[in-house]
Amino acid sequence: MYSVEKYKDIISTTDADTQKRYSIIEKLSKGLTVENDTALQMDKLLTEQLDLEYGDQTDPATISPASTSTTNAPAKPTNKKPKKRSASTSKKEESVDEVVDSFTKLFEAIKNQTGGSAPDEATMKEAMKELLKDTKISFSNLDNDLKKQVSSQPHVIQYQLPGKKEPGAFQKPDIPVFQSIVDDLVMGHVVMLIGGAGTGKTYMAENLLAKQALGRQHITINCSQWTSPTEIIGGQTMDGYQEGKLIEAWSKGHVLILDELPKIDPNTAGLLNDALAKTKIENAVIFNARKESFSKHPDFAVVMTGNVYPNTDSIAYGANNKQDLSLLDRVSGNVYFIEKNPDLEKRILQNEMIWSVCDKIRSVIEEMRYEAQISLRFMQTARDSYNLEMQRVKDKGKNGVKADEGKTFKGAVDSYISTFTNVQQKNIREKIKYDEIFEDHYYRNMDKDKEVY
Numbered sequence: 001m002y003s004v005e006k007y008k009d010i011i012s013t014t015d016a017d018t019q020k021r022y023s024i025i026e027k028l029s030k031g032l033t034v035e036n037d038t039a040l041q042m043d044k045l046l047t048e049q050l051d052l053e054y055g056d057q058t059d060p061a062t063i064s065p066a067s068t069s070t071t072n073a074p075a076k077p078t079n080k081k082p083k084k085r086s087a088s089t090s091k092k093e094e095s096v097d098e099v100v101d102s103f104t105k106l107f108e109a110i111k112n113q114t115g116g117s118a119p120d121e122a123t124m125k126e127a128m129k130e131l132l133k134d135t136k137i138s139f140s141n142l143d144n145d146l147k148k149q150v151s152s153q154p155h156v157i158q159y160q161l162p163g164k165k166e167p168g169a170f171q172k173p174d175i176p177v178f179q180s181i182v183d184d185l186v187m188g189h190v191v192m193l194i195g196g197a198g199t200g201k202t203y204m205a206e207n208l209l210a211k212q213a214l215g216r217q218h219i220t221i222n223c224s225q226w227t228s229p230t231e232i233i234g235g236q237t238m239d240g241y242q243e244g245k246l247i248e249a250w251s252k253g254h255v256l257i258l259d260e261l262p263k264i265d266p267n268t269a270g271l272l273n274d275a276l277a278k279t280k281i282e283n284a285v286i287f288n289a290r291k292e293s294f295s296k297h298p299d300f301a302v303v304m305t306g307n308v309y310p311n312t313d314s315i316a317y318g319a320n321n322k323q324d325l326s327l328l329d330r331v332s333g334n335v336y337f338i339e340k341n342p343d344l345e346k347r348i349l350q351n352e353m354i355w356s357v358c359d360k361i362r363s364v365i366e367e368m369r370y371e372a373q374i375s376l377r378f379m380q381t382a383r384d385s386y387n388l389e390m391q392r393v394k395d396k397g398k399n400g401v402k403a404d405e406g407k408t409f410k411g412a413v414d415s416y417i418s419t420f421t422n423v424q425q426k427n428i429r430e431k432i433k434y435d436e437i438f439e440d441h442y443y444r445n446m447d448k449d450k451e452v453y
């Protein structure tokens with residue numbers, strides 16, 4: 001019942017404080033035979049301390065077996081010396097020190113209450129309560145597994161925005177620059193997000209920034225060389241006058257998203273210049289195609305996205321145009337490069353196996369400097385194909401489609417790889433150990449919660 005009993009032999013070699021603690025437990029428990037709450041609590045604490053210091057010396061060969069004897073036999077002396085502490089046990093030492101510290105405090109409290117005489121049970125309980133009252137458990141005290149669990153919980157943050165009564169609360173995404181971008185938008189800065197295809201720029205602009213962080217509606221212009229002035233500042237159409245999206249967002253306080261801005265014709269982009277220069281000015285006025293004036297709503301904000309920073313014509317992203325310096329000046333200081341984000345990808349995919357295969361292909365592409373990339377969009381396609389395939393494997397053709405017939409993870413990867421040249425395909429297959437993983441759909445037997453490489 002009292003676990004400290006296993007240290008009976010060691011106790012007499014320990015320091016006076018430890019011996020004193022043991023003897024109190026013995027007294028309260030009438031020689032470790034009576035179940036006594038206080039003694040049990042002290043037993044737990046003392047055992048934890050002794051486990052840390054002498055835990056590896058309690059094997060049956062060195063210690064007498066736990067006894068259920070009702071005698072109050074004194075602890076037997078032993079030749080064992082307390083273990084020397086090495087540098088590698090410094091963590092252990094810290095924990096031991098914490099326990100020793102707690103005990104010292106406890107004994108001080110008991111001494112104060114009893115004037116040094118042996119305490120009765122009620123006094124002990126009182127002293128313990130007093131000690132525990134101010135005891136705080138810090139993050140570092142937590143068990144490693146628990147620490148991991150706590151750290152993986154999404155953080156909920158709140159923004160108090162100017163002119164908004166209710167702060168918007170949402171789960172902060174694992175994107176390092178996220179807070180900075182929100183700050184920029186709240187300050188009226190025009191933000192530009194630059195990143196490879198499928199890294200999540202549009203999703204971030206529309207969902208995470210406009211909808212979730214700012215709690216505002218958004219209007220998106222999908223920019224291309226065909227984007228017309230009508231779409232921006234309004235104009236006559238077959239159905240009559242149509243208001244421009246810039247004007248709508250400006251006057252109603254929506255977030256204007258200029259998606260793939262570098263693809264717009266630089267002359268058309270010029271129509272944005274006036275408005276983008278005034279985003280920090282209260283009630284600033286702009287004009288639509290009919291020369292009607294519109295004053296700025298305080299919630300108006302602008303996010304541009306693009307694959308490249310448009311100060312040169314891009315080779316990799318052919319349809320991007322070099323934009324006018326005056327337009328680029330509107331975003332200077334607020335340009336963010338959105339890189340691949342493995343933590344975010346893994347959290348979105350919920351499938352370590354798929355992620356690791358995609359990530360491996362990505363590293364091969366980077367290593368071999370191929371003009372291609374693997375995006376979060378592809379990873380999601382691969383994951384969804386895998387899920388469907390595994391469902392069919394489970395169904396064993398019950399629903400009329402065999403697992404191999406429809407879309408599979410292998411199918412998605414094959415299709416992706418097929419877009420490379422023959423030599424590149426060979427290299428990619430070799431480096432990702434394609435034959436091992438994909439032959440006979442071997443990956444179906446792999447653990448989806450484990451990385452492959």
Ligand SMILES: Nc1ncnc2c1ncn2[C@@H]1O[C@H](COP(=O)(O)OP(=O)(O)OP(=O)(O)O)[C@@H](O)[C@H]1O
Binds near residue numbers: 173203
């Ligand atoms: N934080 C996220 N949570 C969930 N899904 C996301 C997140 N970010 C991106 N996605 C998903 O990843 C995919 C790619 O995102 P998105 O279309 O925003 O990329 P992009 O960088 O705008 O690509 P492109 O340059 O091709 O326009 C989409 O299917 C999107 O739904």
Ligand SMILES: [Mg+2]
Binds near residue numbers: 201202203259305
């Ligand atoms: Mg996009």
